[in-house]
Amino acid sequence: MLSIDGSMGEGGGQLLxxxxxxxxxxxxPFQMTKIRAGRARPGLMRQHLAAVHAATEIGRAHTEGAAMGSTELTFHPNGIRAGNYNFAIGGAGSTTLVFQTILLPLLLGGTEPSNLTFEGGTHNPMAPPFDFLEKTFLPVLVKMTSGARVEIRLERHGFYPAGGGLWTATVHPATEHSRLELVHRGEVRARHATALVAQIAPAVALRELDTLSNLLGWDRNACKPTMVRHSHGPGNALLATIESDNVVEVITGFGERGVRAETVAEGVAREVARYLAADVPVGEHLADQLLLPMALGAGGTFRTVKPSLHCLTQIELVKLFLGTAITTTEEAPDAWRIDVPSK
Known part of the structure; x- marks a missing residue:
């Protein structure tokens, strides 16, 4: 059984x-100790338990320690099982993080399609929003495989803290792996932004879009508000999209009580400016999400901004499970090359 120190690296839920x-x-099988030891509330929280339960269900696994607040977990998998699954996270727990937990097993380890339904948060701080999965992550993931197809459909937005989002996914497993080469972004074809607002003043969206377009010099007509209907609670997300020849990058900021709309837009603008200035195809958040499918498949190379602690932790975890030595090379102050050997 593999022993994992849950406090290593970024020491958060991603490691689990x-x-x-x-x-x-x-x-x-593995045993993880010190789960989220450095967090203000250590141990397993609701959305972490949801990921454990989802993995347990599709993997017919035996677990010990799967309880709220637990800092230790033992997990014994017993084979991946495709099927029809409904995962209700409860509250505004991130459904996209639970999806990413089970997606690769169903996509790379399954033999039959699976149909998934998720209920909970779809646009959460500290988690990839649904739009990022749809436009950025899944198109690149599918490039690494033959026969794979992932179709997702958003039925209802779910913002923190009310949640209540609903969406579905159909996962068709891969038949072969392909090496990923993503070193050039190519020409930027389009730049646009959307401000999602639910049960709050539309003026918030307009202020965010005015600020973002002014700071980045984007066409204001390409920056539009979207009024979200049928949300279970108030919410706001600002999404900036950069469409290039070889990749689409979605950068998101979330409105919070007491935080000015202009401040949200300024944060997104800084991240967009950094990504464009680095002249790399892979953004900070996509980088750590590509490592697992590459290491489990045919490997490859991509260029990204300076690797985050999340990314470096993923590298260490891949080495622990697979013995794969992923290398990072600095090519410029904020442009790095990451090489992943095949398994």
Whole structure:
């Protein structure tokens, strides 16, 4: 059984979710201790438990320690099972993070399609929004495989703290792996932004879009508000999209009580400016999400901004499970090359 220190690297929920995915795909049982030890509220929270339960269900696994607040977990997988699943996270727990926990096992380790339904948060701080999955992550993921197809459909937005989002996914497994080469972004074809607002003043969206377009010099006509209907609670997300020849990058900021709309837009503008200035195809958040499918498949190379602690932690975890030595090379102050050997 593999022993994992849950406080290593970034020491958060990503370490647990990635461990669950790797365990399912390698049939490796593990014991994790010190789960989220450095967080203000250590141990398993609701959305982490949701990921454990989802992995347990599709992997017919035996677990010990799967309880609220637990700082230790033992996970014994017993084979990946495709099927029809409904995962209700409860509250505004991130459904996209639970999806990413089980996606690779179903996509790379399954033999039959699976149909998934998720209820909970769809646009959460500290988690990829639905739009990022749809436009950025999944198109690149599918490039790494033959036969794979992932179709997702948003039925209802779910913002923090009310949640209540609803969406579905159909996962058709891969038949072969392809090496990923994503070193050039190519020409930027389009730049646009959307400000989602639910049960709050439309003026918030307009102020965000005015600020963003002014700071970046984007066409204001390409920056539009979207009034979200049928939301279970108030919410706001500002999404900036950069469409290039080889990749689409979605950068998101979330409105919070007491935070000015202009401040939200300024944060998104800084991240967009950084990404464009680095002249790399892969943004900060996509980088750590590509490592697992590459290492489990045919490997490859991509260029990105300076690797985050999340990315470096993923690298260490991949080495622990697979023995794969992923290398990072600095090419410029904020442009790095990451090389992933095939398994």
């Amino acid at each position: 979710r990635s461990s669950l995915a790797l365990s399912l795909l390698t049939s490796t």
